[in-house]
Amino acid sequence: MTMKVLYGAAPDDVKGYDTQRLRDAFLMTDLFAADRVNFAYTHVDRLILGGAMPVETRLAFGSGEDIGTPYLLFAREMGIANLGGTGTIAVDGETFTLENRDVLYVGRGAREIVVSSLSADVPARFYMNSVPAGTDFPHRLITRKEAKPLDLGDARRSNKRRLAMYIHPEVSPSCLLLMGITDLAEGSAWNTMPPHLHERRMEAYCYFDLAPEDRVMHMMGRPEETRHLVVANGDAVLSPAWSIHMGAGTGPYAFVWGMTGENQEYNDVSPVAVADLK
Ligand SMILES: O=C(O)C(=O)C[C@H](O)C(=O)CO
Numbered sequence: 083m084t085m086k087v088l089y090g091a092a093p094d095d096v097k098g099y100d101t102q103r104l105r106d107a108f109l110m111t112d113l114f115a116a117d118r119v120n121f122a123y124t125h126v127d128r129l130i131l132g133g134a135m136p137v138e139t140r141l142a143f144g145s146g147e148d149i150g151t152p153y154l155l156f157a158r159e160m161g162i163a164n165l166g167g168t169g170t171i172a173v174d175g176e177t178f179t180l181e182n183r184d185v186l187y188v189g190r191g192a193r194e195i196v197v198s199s200l201s202a203d204v205p206a207r208f209y210m211n212s213v214p215a216g217t218d219f220p221h222r223l224i225t226r227k228e229a230k231p232l233d234l235g236d237a238r239r240s241n242k243r244r245l246a247m248y249i250h251p252e253v254s255p256s257c258l259l260l261m262g263i264t265d266l267a268e269g270s271a272w273n274t275m276p277p278h279l280h281e282r283r284m285e286a287y288c289y290f291d292l293a294p295e296d297r298v299m300h301m302m303g304r305p306e307e308t309r310h311l312v313v314a315n316g317d318a319v320l321s322p323a324w325s326i327h328m329g330a331g332t333g334p335y336a337f338v339w340g341m342t343g344e345n346q347e348y349n350d351v352s353p354v355a356v357a358d359l360k
Protein backbone atom coordinates (compact mmCIF):
# COMPACT_ATOMS: atom_id res chain seq x y z
CA MET A 83 0.00 0.00 0.00
CA THR A 84 1.36 3.44 -0.89
CA MET A 85 0.24 6.79 0.53
CA LYS A 86 1.32 9.90 -1.35
CA VAL A 87 0.68 13.30 0.30
CA LEU A 88 -0.66 16.36 -1.51
CA TYR A 89 -0.68 19.67 0.34
CA GLY A 90 -2.90 21.60 -2.07
CA ALA A 91 -2.38 25.18 -3.20
CA ALA A 92 -4.01 28.59 -2.95
CA PRO A 93 -5.46 30.42 -5.97
CA ASP A 94 -2.72 33.07 -5.95
CA ASP A 95 0.03 30.40 -6.03
CA VAL A 96 -1.49 28.74 -9.06
CA LYS A 97 -1.12 31.94 -11.12
CA GLY A 98 2.61 31.29 -11.26
CA TYR A 99 2.55 27.51 -11.78
CA ASP A 100 3.94 25.88 -14.90
CA THR A 101 2.31 22.73 -16.29
CA GLN A 102 4.30 20.24 -14.19
CA ARG A 103 3.71 22.08 -10.95
CA LEU A 104 0.00 22.31 -11.64
CA ARG A 105 -0.10 18.58 -12.39
CA ASP A 106 1.89 17.74 -9.25
CA ALA A 107 -0.54 19.70 -7.08
CA PHE A 108 -3.89 18.68 -8.57
CA LEU A 109 -3.55 15.48 -10.62
CA MET A 110 -3.16 11.91 -9.42
CA THR A 111 -1.89 9.42 -11.98
CA ASP A 112 -1.10 5.70 -11.61
CA LEU A 113 -3.88 5.03 -9.12
CA PHE A 114 -4.64 1.70 -10.79
CA ALA A 115 -1.73 -0.73 -10.99
CA ALA A 116 -2.05 -4.53 -11.07
CA ASP A 117 -2.13 -6.04 -7.58
CA ARG A 118 -1.40 -2.73 -5.85
CA VAL A 119 -3.33 -0.41 -3.53
CA ASN A 120 -2.40 3.24 -4.01
CA PHE A 121 -3.64 6.14 -1.94
CA ALA A 122 -3.11 9.89 -1.94
CA TYR A 123 -3.75 11.83 1.26
CA THR A 124 -4.77 15.33 0.31
CA HIS A 125 -4.85 18.33 2.60
CA VAL A 126 -7.87 19.53 0.63
CA ASP A 127 -10.53 18.83 3.27
CA ARG A 128 -8.44 15.75 4.15
CA LEU A 129 -9.90 13.71 1.32
CA ILE A 130 -8.03 10.46 0.68
CA LEU A 131 -8.20 9.14 -2.88
CA GLY A 132 -7.27 5.61 -3.78
CA GLY A 133 -7.19 2.91 -6.40
CA ALA A 134 -6.96 -0.87 -6.03
CA MET A 135 -6.80 -3.30 -8.93
CA PRO A 136 -6.63 -6.93 -7.77
CA VAL A 137 -5.64 -9.17 -10.69
CA GLU A 138 -3.78 -12.29 -9.58
CA THR A 139 -4.29 -11.88 -5.86
CA ARG A 140 -6.57 -10.49 -3.16
CA LEU A 141 -5.49 -7.17 -1.72
CA ALA A 142 -5.94 -6.30 1.94
CA PHE A 143 -5.64 -2.84 3.45
CA GLY A 144 -6.84 -0.82 6.43
CA SER A 145 -3.77 0.12 8.42
CA GLY A 146 -3.79 3.58 9.95
CA GLU A 147 0.00 3.78 10.13
CA ASP A 148 0.31 6.47 7.47
CA ILE A 149 -2.34 8.73 8.97
CA GLY A 150 -1.63 8.40 12.68
CA THR A 151 -4.75 6.48 13.69
CA PRO A 152 -5.13 2.89 14.98
CA TYR A 153 -6.59 1.94 11.57
CA LEU A 154 -7.44 3.77 8.33
CA LEU A 155 -11.19 4.11 8.95
CA PHE A 156 -10.89 4.72 12.71
CA ALA A 157 -12.33 8.22 12.19
CA ARG A 158 -13.28 8.06 8.50
CA GLU A 159 -15.90 6.81 6.09
CA MET A 160 -15.20 5.59 2.57
CA GLY A 161 -16.94 5.15 -0.77
CA ILE A 162 -15.62 2.50 -3.17
CA ALA A 163 -16.78 2.56 -6.80
CA ASN A 164 -16.10 -0.39 -9.08
CA LEU A 165 -15.00 0.96 -12.47
CA GLY A 166 -13.98 -2.45 -13.87
CA GLY A 167 -15.12 -6.09 -13.97
CA THR A 168 -17.03 -7.86 -11.20
CA GLY A 169 -15.23 -7.93 -7.87
CA THR A 170 -15.78 -8.53 -4.19
CA ILE A 171 -15.04 -6.43 -1.15
CA ALA A 172 -14.92 -8.00 2.31
CA VAL A 173 -15.25 -5.51 5.15
CA ASP A 174 -14.28 -7.16 8.43
CA GLY A 175 -15.51 -10.45 7.01
CA GLU A 176 -18.80 -9.17 5.50
CA THR A 177 -18.58 -9.77 1.73
CA PHE A 178 -20.17 -7.61 -0.96
CA THR A 179 -20.13 -8.32 -4.71
CA LEU A 180 -19.79 -5.23 -6.89
CA GLU A 181 -20.61 -5.18 -10.59
CA ASN A 182 -19.37 -2.41 -12.84
CA ARG A 183 -20.64 0.98 -11.57
CA ASP A 184 -21.79 -0.34 -8.17
CA VAL A 185 -20.59 1.59 -5.12
CA LEU A 186 -19.93 0.36 -1.59
CA TYR A 187 -20.32 2.72 1.34
CA VAL A 188 -17.98 1.68 4.16
CA GLY A 189 -18.87 3.22 7.49
CA ARG A 190 -16.51 4.53 10.15
CA GLY A 191 -14.90 1.81 12.22
CA ALA A 192 -14.14 -0.77 9.53
CA ARG A 193 -10.74 -2.31 10.25
CA GLU A 194 -9.84 -4.53 7.36
CA ILE A 195 -10.90 -4.33 3.72
CA VAL A 196 -10.04 -7.14 1.31
CA VAL A 197 -10.70 -6.71 -2.41
CA SER A 198 -10.57 -9.28 -5.19
CA SER A 199 -11.61 -9.74 -8.82
CA LEU A 200 -13.83 -12.47 -10.19
CA SER A 201 -11.68 -12.79 -13.33
CA ALA A 202 -8.06 -11.80 -13.90
CA ASP A 203 -9.00 -11.13 -17.55
CA VAL A 204 -11.44 -8.36 -16.60
CA PRO A 205 -10.21 -7.19 -13.20
CA ALA A 206 -12.22 -5.00 -10.87
CA ARG A 207 -10.93 -1.44 -10.58
CA PHE A 208 -11.85 -0.04 -7.20
CA TYR A 209 -11.73 3.75 -6.87
CA MET A 210 -11.92 5.08 -3.33
CA ASN A 211 -12.76 8.36 -1.62
CA SER A 212 -12.43 8.63 2.15
CA VAL A 213 -13.21 11.61 4.39
CA PRO A 214 -13.29 12.27 8.14
CA ALA A 215 -16.56 11.09 9.75
CA GLY A 216 -18.22 11.82 13.09
CA THR A 217 -20.77 8.97 13.18
CA ASP A 218 -20.98 5.29 12.30
CA PHE A 219 -23.31 4.44 9.43
CA PRO A 220 -23.69 0.79 8.36
CA HIS A 221 -21.75 -0.46 5.34
CA ARG A 222 -24.04 -0.57 2.34
CA LEU A 223 -23.86 -1.72 -1.26
CA ILE A 224 -25.53 0.75 -3.64
CA THR A 225 -26.09 -0.87 -7.02
CA ARG A 226 -26.18 1.02 -10.29
CA LYS A 227 -29.98 0.54 -10.34
CA GLU A 228 -30.40 1.98 -6.86
CA ALA A 229 -28.54 5.20 -7.65
CA LYS A 230 -30.67 8.30 -8.23
CA PRO A 231 -30.39 9.40 -11.87
CA LEU A 232 -30.44 13.00 -13.06
CA ASP A 233 -30.56 13.77 -16.79
CA LEU A 234 -28.71 16.95 -17.62
CA GLY A 235 -27.55 18.96 -20.61
CA ASP A 236 -28.42 19.20 -24.25
CA ALA A 237 -27.03 17.22 -27.20
CA ARG A 238 -27.03 20.38 -29.37
CA ARG A 239 -24.56 21.90 -26.92
CA SER A 240 -22.51 18.66 -26.72
CA ASN A 241 -23.14 18.32 -22.99
CA LYS A 242 -25.94 15.76 -22.60
CA ARG A 243 -25.18 13.42 -19.72
CA ARG A 244 -26.68 11.26 -16.98
CA LEU A 245 -25.56 11.81 -13.44
CA ALA A 246 -26.16 9.05 -10.89
CA MET A 247 -26.10 9.82 -7.18
CA TYR A 248 -24.98 6.92 -4.98
CA ILE A 249 -23.74 8.28 -1.66
CA HIS A 250 -26.26 11.04 -1.11
CA PRO A 251 -28.82 11.70 1.68
CA GLU A 252 -31.69 10.66 -0.61
CA VAL A 253 -30.06 7.34 -1.53
CA SER A 254 -27.62 6.19 1.13
CA PRO A 255 -26.71 8.31 4.16
CA SER A 256 -23.17 9.25 5.15
CA CYS A 257 -21.57 11.85 7.40
CA LEU A 258 -20.11 14.22 4.82
CA LEU A 259 -19.14 12.17 1.79
CA LEU A 260 -21.09 12.55 -1.45
CA MET A 261 -20.31 10.31 -4.39
CA GLY A 262 -21.72 9.64 -7.82
CA ILE A 263 -20.95 8.74 -11.43
CA THR A 264 -21.65 10.81 -14.53
CA ASP A 265 -21.84 9.23 -17.99
CA LEU A 266 -21.68 11.38 -21.13
CA ALA A 267 -24.30 10.66 -23.81
CA GLU A 268 -22.97 9.43 -27.14
CA GLY A 269 -21.62 12.38 -29.12
CA SER A 270 -21.48 14.74 -26.13
CA ALA A 271 -18.11 15.88 -24.83
CA TRP A 272 -18.61 18.50 -22.10
CA ASN A 273 -19.22 17.70 -18.45
CA THR A 274 -20.40 19.98 -15.66
CA MET A 275 -22.05 22.64 -17.75
CA PRO A 276 -22.42 25.34 -16.59
CA PRO A 277 -19.12 25.28 -14.71
CA HIS A 278 -19.52 26.16 -11.07
CA LEU A 279 -17.96 26.82 -7.71
CA HIS A 280 -19.10 25.45 -4.37
CA GLU A 281 -17.42 27.43 -1.65
CA ARG A 282 -18.58 24.99 1.04
CA ARG A 283 -17.32 21.79 -0.57
CA MET A 284 -14.26 20.50 -2.37
CA GLU A 285 -14.56 17.92 -5.14
CA ALA A 286 -12.48 15.22 -6.83
CA TYR A 287 -13.07 13.68 -10.24
CA CYS A 288 -11.74 10.35 -11.52
CA TYR A 289 -12.10 10.00 -15.27
CA PHE A 290 -12.58 6.46 -16.64
CA ASP A 291 -13.82 4.47 -19.64
CA LEU A 292 -11.62 6.72 -21.79
CA ALA A 293 -9.67 5.08 -24.65
CA PRO A 294 -5.86 5.00 -24.18
CA GLU A 295 -5.33 7.45 -27.04
CA ASP A 296 -7.91 9.97 -25.76
CA ARG A 297 -7.69 12.66 -23.09
CA VAL A 298 -10.06 14.84 -21.10
CA MET A 299 -9.18 18.52 -21.00
CA HIS A 300 -10.15 19.32 -17.43
CA MET A 301 -10.63 23.01 -16.66
CA MET A 302 -9.85 24.41 -13.22
CA GLY A 303 -8.91 27.63 -11.41
CA ARG A 304 -10.62 30.86 -10.47
CA PRO A 305 -13.21 31.83 -13.10
CA GLU A 306 -11.11 34.84 -14.15
CA GLU A 307 -7.85 32.84 -14.25
CA THR A 308 -8.54 29.34 -15.59
CA ARG A 309 -6.00 26.60 -16.18
CA HIS A 310 -6.33 23.14 -17.66
CA LEU A 311 -5.06 19.64 -16.91
CA VAL A 312 -4.74 17.03 -19.66
CA VAL A 313 -6.12 13.88 -18.04
CA ALA A 314 -5.82 10.22 -19.09
CA ASN A 315 -7.97 7.21 -18.26
CA GLY A 316 -7.99 6.39 -14.55
CA ASP A 317 -6.45 9.70 -13.48
CA ALA A 318 -8.06 11.79 -10.74
CA VAL A 319 -8.14 15.56 -10.31
CA LEU A 320 -8.61 17.63 -7.20
CA SER A 321 -10.93 20.61 -7.29
CA PRO A 322 -10.61 22.83 -4.20
CA ALA A 323 -13.60 24.95 -3.21
CA TRP A 324 -12.14 28.00 -4.99
CA SER A 325 -11.82 26.25 -8.35
CA ILE A 326 -14.31 25.90 -11.17
CA HIS A 327 -14.51 22.46 -12.73
CA MET A 328 -15.65 21.26 -16.11
CA GLY A 329 -14.08 19.27 -18.89
CA ALA A 330 -14.31 17.99 -22.44
CA GLY A 331 -13.11 14.65 -23.76
CA THR A 332 -11.59 13.86 -27.13
CA GLY A 333 -13.57 10.57 -26.99
CA PRO A 334 -16.26 8.89 -24.86
CA TYR A 335 -15.68 8.90 -21.10
CA ALA A 336 -17.33 8.84 -17.70
CA PHE A 337 -16.21 10.09 -14.29
CA VAL A 338 -16.72 9.52 -10.60
CA TRP A 339 -17.23 12.66 -8.56
CA GLY A 340 -16.78 12.81 -4.82
CA MET A 341 -17.30 15.74 -2.50
CA THR A 342 -16.91 16.71 1.13
CA GLY A 343 -16.99 19.90 3.16
CA GLU A 344 -19.47 21.79 5.32
CA ASN A 345 -22.65 20.33 3.88
CA GLN A 346 -24.16 17.70 1.60
CA GLU A 347 -26.38 20.10 -0.36
CA TYR A 348 -25.74 19.04 -3.92
CA ASN A 349 -27.48 22.20 -5.17
CA ASP A 350 -25.43 24.56 -3.00
CA VAL A 351 -23.40 25.69 -6.01
CA SER A 352 -22.66 29.00 -7.72
CA PRO A 353 -22.81 28.57 -11.50
CA VAL A 354 -20.41 30.66 -13.58
CA ALA A 355 -21.46 31.83 -17.05
CA VAL A 356 -19.12 30.49 -19.71
CA ALA A 357 -18.87 34.05 -21.09
CA ASP A 358 -17.39 35.20 -17.76
CA LEU A 359 -14.50 32.71 -17.85
CA LYS A 360 -11.03 33.94 -18.69
O1 LIG B 1 -21.66 16.57 -15.31
C1 LIG B 1 -21.98 17.15 -14.26
O2 LIG B 1 -22.72 18.16 -14.24
C2 LIG B 1 -21.47 16.62 -12.99
O3 LIG B 1 -21.26 15.46 -12.84
C3 LIG B 1 -21.20 17.63 -11.96
C4 LIG B 1 -20.56 17.12 -10.69
O4 LIG B 1 -21.39 16.20 -10.11
C5 LIG B 1 -20.33 18.29 -9.78
O5 LIG B 1 -19.56 19.15 -10.09
C6 LIG B 1 -21.09 18.36 -8.53
O6 LIG B 1 -20.84 19.58 -7.85
Ligand SMILES: [Zn+2]
Nearest residue numbers: 278280285327
Ligand atom coordinates in the same frame (compact mmCIF):
# COMPACT_ATOMS: atom_id res chain seq x y z
ZN1 LIG C 1 -19.07 20.57 -8.56
